[in-house]
Amino acid sequence: EASIRTVVIVATISHKKDMRLKARTLLDNIFEINLRCSASECAKRDYKGLYLSAKLEELDLFPGITEPYETSDFPDLTINTERTSISECANTLYREVSLFLGIGS
Numbered sequence: 001e002a003s004i005r006t007v008v009i010v011a012t013i014s015h016k017k018d019m020r021l022k023a024r025t026l027l028d029n030i031f032e033i034n035l036r037c038s039a040s041e042c043a044k045r046d047y048k049g050l051y052l053s054a055k056l057e058e059l060d061l062f063p064g065i066t067e068p069y070e071t072s073d074f075p076d077l078t079i080n081t082e083r084t085s086i087s088e089c090a091n092t093l094y095r096e097v098s099l100f101l102g103i104g105s
């Protein structure tokens with residue numbers, strides 16, 4: 001009999017350590033992924049212009065610009081999206097999450 005697993009992926013900007021620690025206490029089997037990228041590179045990729053708006057003080061509480069981003073002490077996986085190709089990031093993500101779920105080799 002095959003067991004059915006439900007995998008939920010939640011993409012958030014949890015810029016405070018305590019937010020991520022709270023998630024770890026509330027959820028079972030959490031796998032925290034830190035996508036590392038400098039604010040200047042994120043601004044280059046920002047097609048909505050939010051980084052510029054934050055720099056012009058039109059937005060409050062913008063992580064990395066008007067609000068500090070507190071890095072995790074022990075994320076389960078860190079992917080440097082600034083130095084790694086999209087394909088390599090995707091392959092790393094798939095491999096590591098598969099191992100975490102017990103379906104990878």
